[in-house]
Amino acid sequence: MAFFLxxxxxxxxxxxxxxxRESTWWYPIIESVHVLGLCLFVxxxxxxxxxxxxxxxxxxxxxxxxxxxxxxIAAGAxxxxxxxxxxxxxxxxxxxxxxxFRIKAFGLFLALLNALAFHFGIxxxxxxxxxxxxxxxxxxxAGALSIALWAIVVMTGRLxxxxxxxxxx
Amino acid sequence: MPAxxxxxxxxxxxxxxxxxxxxxxxxxxxxxxxxxxxxxxxxxxxxxxxxxxxxxxxxxxxxxxxxxxxxxxxxxxILTGVPLMASLAYSKYYINAAFWLKMYFFAAALxxxxxxxxxxxxxxxxxxxxIIGKAVAVVSVLLWSGVGIMGRGIGFx
Numbered sequence: 192m193a194f195f196l197x198x199x200x201x202x203x204x205x206x207x208x209x210x211x212r213e214s215t216w217w218y219p220i221i222e223s224v225h226v227l228g229l230c231l232f233v234x235x236x237x238x239x240x241x242x243x244x245x246x247x248x249x250x251x252x253x254x255x256x257x258x259x260x261x262x263x264i265a266a267g268a269x270x271x272x273x274x275x276x277x278x279x280x281x282x283x284x285x286x287x288x289x290x291x292f293r294i295k296a297f298g299l300f301l302a303l304l305n306a307l308a309f310h311f312g313i314x315x316x317x318x319x320x321x322x323x324x325x326x327x328x329x330x331x332x333a334g335a336l337s338i339a340l341w342a343i344v345v346m347t348g349r350l351x352x353x354x355x356x357x358x359x360x
Numbered sequence: 361m362p363a364x365x366x367x368x369x370x371x372x373x374x375x376x377x378x379x380x381x382x383x384x385x386x387x388x389x390x391x392x393x394x395x396x397x398x399x400x401x402x403x404x405x406x407x408x409x410x411x412x413x414x415x416x417x418x419x420x421x422x423x424x425x426x427x428x429x430x431x432x433x434x435x436x437x438i439l440t441g442v443p444l445m446a447s448l449a450y451s452k453y454y455i456n457a458a459f460w461l462k463m464y465f466f467a468a469a470l471x472x473x474x475x476x477x478x479x480x481x482x483x484x485x486x487x488x489x490x491i492i493g494k495a496v497a498v499v500s501v502l503l504w505s506g507v508g509i510m511g512r513g514i515g516f517x
Contacts, residue, residue, distance in 0.1 A: 219516045223509050229392070230399020230508065238400045238429075247425045251417060259413045263403075345396055346389035353385055 196360050199283035211281040218281055225274040232267025233341055235260050240341075243334030245326050252322045253330075288358030291350040298347060302340040309333040361454075368449035377447035384447055391440040395508065397433035401426045402473070402504050405481060409488065409497035419488040423481035434470070458517045462510035469503035 202208055211217045241247040242256045279286050286292045313329035320327050326334075368374055377383045407413040408422040445453050453459040480488055480496050487493065 219512070223512045226392075226395070226512050227399075227505060227508055229396050230504075231403060233396035234398070234400025234403055236400075237397060238404055238426075241429070247429065248414075248417075248422075249425075250421070251414065255414075255416070263407065263413065341396075342393055345393050349389045349392045350385055355381075 196284070196287065199287045202280060202283045208280050208283065211277060218278070221274050221277045221281075224270065225278060228267055228270035228274055229345065232264060232271050233345060235264050235267065236341065237338060239264070240334040240337045243326055243330045243337075245331070249324075253326065254317060254321050284360065285358070286351065288360040289351050289354070290356045290359060291347045291353070293359065295344050295347040295351065298340050298343040302337060302344060305333060305336045305340060309337075362450060365450040365454040368446050369451065371446065373443055374446040374449055377443050384444065387440050387443055391437065391444060394433050394436035394440060395511075397429060398437060398504070399508075401430035401433055402500060405430075405477070406497035406500050409477075409481065409493040411489070411494075418485055419481050419493065420483075420485065423478065427478075430473070453514070456514055456517045458510050458513035462507055462514065465503055465506035465510055469500070469507055472499060472503055 211221070238247060239256060239260050242249075242251070242253060248256055309330070313327055313333065316327075320330070369378075377387070404413065405419070405423050405426050408417070408419050414422055445459075477496050477500050480493055
C-alpha cells in the first residue's frame, strides 16, 4: 500500500488540493452537495431495497421500480462519487490514515459485491417473481444486506470527521 | 428563552451527551442515516408530482406507500436531534444562526409537507397532476434542502 500512500502525498501537495483545503467556502459547499446527494442516492436506493423486502410500493412490479428509480439513483451516485473524490482530494493523507474512512471504503466494496451477487443471482429469475405477492428469500437477503451495508457507509462517513484513533499511516 | 436553553444544556440529557466521548458522534451518525431515509421518502413523492418517476402509478398511491417511511424518519430525526441539541443547547446552538435557520426551515417543511403537500397528493388527481402539484413539489424540495444545508451549516458557523 506504499504506492497508494505516495499517491496521497503527491495529491495532497498539488495546488488543486491546497485550493480546496485552504478556501473558506469550497469545502463546506462540496460537503453540503455530498449530504444532499446522500438523500438522492441512498434515499432512493433504500426505497429499492425496501421493495426487495416487500415493504413499500408492493403493487408496482419489481422491474418497474428498478427501471423508474435507476436514473435518479445513478445521478445520485455520480454526485456522490464526484463530491466524495473532491473531499478526499482536500486532505488525502488524513483520510487514508483515518480508521473510519477505511471501514467506509470496505463497506462500499461489500455493498457493490452484494449488488453484483444480486445481479448475477436471483435477478436472473426476476420474471418469475416480478409481480409475485412476496419476493423470494434471496432477494430479501440482498435488500437487507444492502440496507445494512449502506447504513455502515453513511455512519462511518460521518465519523471520518473524528480523529479519535492514531492515523494508520 | 436563553434561560430555557441553559437549563436544557445542564439537564440530565444535555450533560450525559456532552460528557460522553462517543454519544454525540454516534447519535449524529444515526441522525444522518435518518436524513437519507427522509430524503428518499420526500423525493419519491416530489418526483412523482413532477411526473418524473412512476408515471403509471397515481400520485396518491406513491404518497401512501412513502408515508410510513416519511413519518418514521421524521420521528427518528427528532429523537436523535433533541439529544444532539441538548448537549450544547446554549453555548453552541442558541447562539448559532444556522441552527435557528434550520429550525425555521424544519418547521416550514413539516407544516408544508403534512398540511399542504399531503392534501394535494392524496386529493383530486387532476389537481395533483397539474401545475399546482409541480409547484408543491418544487417548494417541498427547496424547504427540505434548506433543512439539510443549514444542518450542515451549524458545524461551519
